[in-house]
Amino acid sequence: MTTSTQGFTEEAASGARSFEATGGDWSDIAEEAARLGEERIVVNMGPQHPSTHGVLRLMLEIDGETVTEARCGIGYLHTGIEKNMEFRTWTQGVTFCTRMDYLASMFQETAYCLAVEKLLGITDDIPERASVIRVLMMELTRIGSHLVCLGTGGNELGATTVMIHGFNAREEVLRLFEMITGLRMNNAYIRPGGVAQDIPPGALEAIREADGKIREFVKYLEDLLLANPIYKGRTVEVGTLNLAGCMALGVTGPVLRSAGLPYDVRKAAPYCGYETYDFDVPTSTDADSYSRTVLRIEEIYQSLKIVAQCVDRLQAMGPGPVMVEDKKIAWPAQLAIGSDGMGNSLDHIRHIMGTSMEALIHHFKLVTEGFRVPAGQVFQRVEAPRGELGVHLVSDGGTRPYRAHFRDPSFNNLQAMALMCEGGQLADVVVAVASLDPVLGGVDR
């Protein structure tokens, strides 16, 4: 490690001299600052820092150990996903939006597909089996996402065991995803009109088995965290944000519910048939980081409850269609595993290449050109693990989205960072940010 402290000779725009320190020993920097007689110290945390939850940059003005001003710098992971979606068909859009908040892929996929379906006016034509599978996948995603939040949150406080248990539990969810969608992350499984394929044989048993394992790991996490005096010392009454602050800053999700408002889009504006499931919306009135941990653990149990209901329904329902009947919208193939991985089933290839010219034309038109969506705009909300996810879709009647905008909860909630951190300790910034649980892929898109 090298220390480089430079005094710039020219006056800064504000008239104050500024000094930069990069790396090195903290005591050397403090000594240098004391020697220079400058009291205002701005610490730049990130964007490459293990406890900023990804490429988040925090600019903290500190006075001793107290943070007097805090600001976020974002945009380091901006990849132009929304712009890219304007150049692909409506179906291809799923492949892009699944990569935004990469811990909550299914929520972007579902919200986007629900919005496309609303634009097409086919919301009521989605087969029930597809809706149940969507709910199942979203709740499994919520479990996985909350487990990462708890795990990395613990890791950022130095509790590595918490992270290991969190990720081990999430592994169970990822195994289910791999079994059902073929991919662990970035699944692109949900499609306008339904889902890519039905759940494979044995999936329901695997989900029931995983349920028990996840409960076991979550119990470990509870034991490790909830009565742990160090963890409580670090999180109780840290990173507080009251209800007024949440509403003014549009903060939703577990952070809003920790302030006492039982607002959950699954209850407030149900989609995918959420009104028919039995689950609770846990709340707290402590409005601190600890209560958010408790809420996330409770939400995992509520999600497991919904998952069990989905499994029962799928079992009772028996096999059935998972894609809308309209052949002008439904992707014209069933997938199958071949020697080179997953692709169109050989039966389908035989059908279009060997027996039906019309089927070949239909397949070609739908896959290369896509379907047209009547002009207009819609806004679709879903309850993502981090809060309210909104999709604003505009169509000009063409085969591609004219504009797709995602109101990502992480992006919005990060605005509350300053309010939660200013006036607190430097070390509490890490706790506060961890309790917001931002995922920078979603923030920057």
Place this chain on the structure above:
Amino acid sequence: MTHDREITAPGPQPDGEVVDVRIGMFGVHGSGDTSGFGGLVSPVVMPGAAQRPYGGYFDEVVDILAELLEESGTGFDNAIERVVVDRGELTLDVRREHLVEVCRHLRDDQDLRFELSLGVSGVHFPYDTDRELHAVYHLVSVTHSRTLRLEVAVPDADPHIPSTTEVYPTNDWHERETWDFFGIIFDGHPALARIAMPDDWPGHPQRKDYPLGGINVEYKGAHIPPADDRRSYS
């Protein structure tokens, strides 16, 4: 994508907002269309003004807002250009001068109480003359379990909209994002800096005249052009 946009569609004018004119049938650009459908001209029309009753809670919301705007002396017709009801969603087209007042009424009146803002997003319609840039505001009333959308259209030559951050502080970053991606200037915003792109970035990437960019990629001897240069159907 070089067809002549000056052509106006024949026949009666539609009552919605014409944002573009589509030519041909198959959406193919840059290659000869031998199908005979190449001469088709059809306008791209966004849903037009709705007729009463709007349905559901929409009438009540519009009535209360109208009453408040009349009381304050602004007048409903001066503030709201159109009321659009489409696909079960209510959109109010607001004139920018009165946007902040409309937001304040929507947030503060106890029968409206749209206390939660879900942000701002922009849309660019390059051929919608003098209404090229649209800012769209998504509001939620947790109290009454209602949603509402406000839409403000401004000309590209004068892309100013008053900032709503004093009513909805959460719109701070959303307005910065819309400025960054579309070049809409939100007057009165506390710090309207770019948010996703670097500070010295030229242009506003989500505008339709801003290219997607990309390079040719070789795959098994063939060259695949970037997405915006490929033959496509729009």
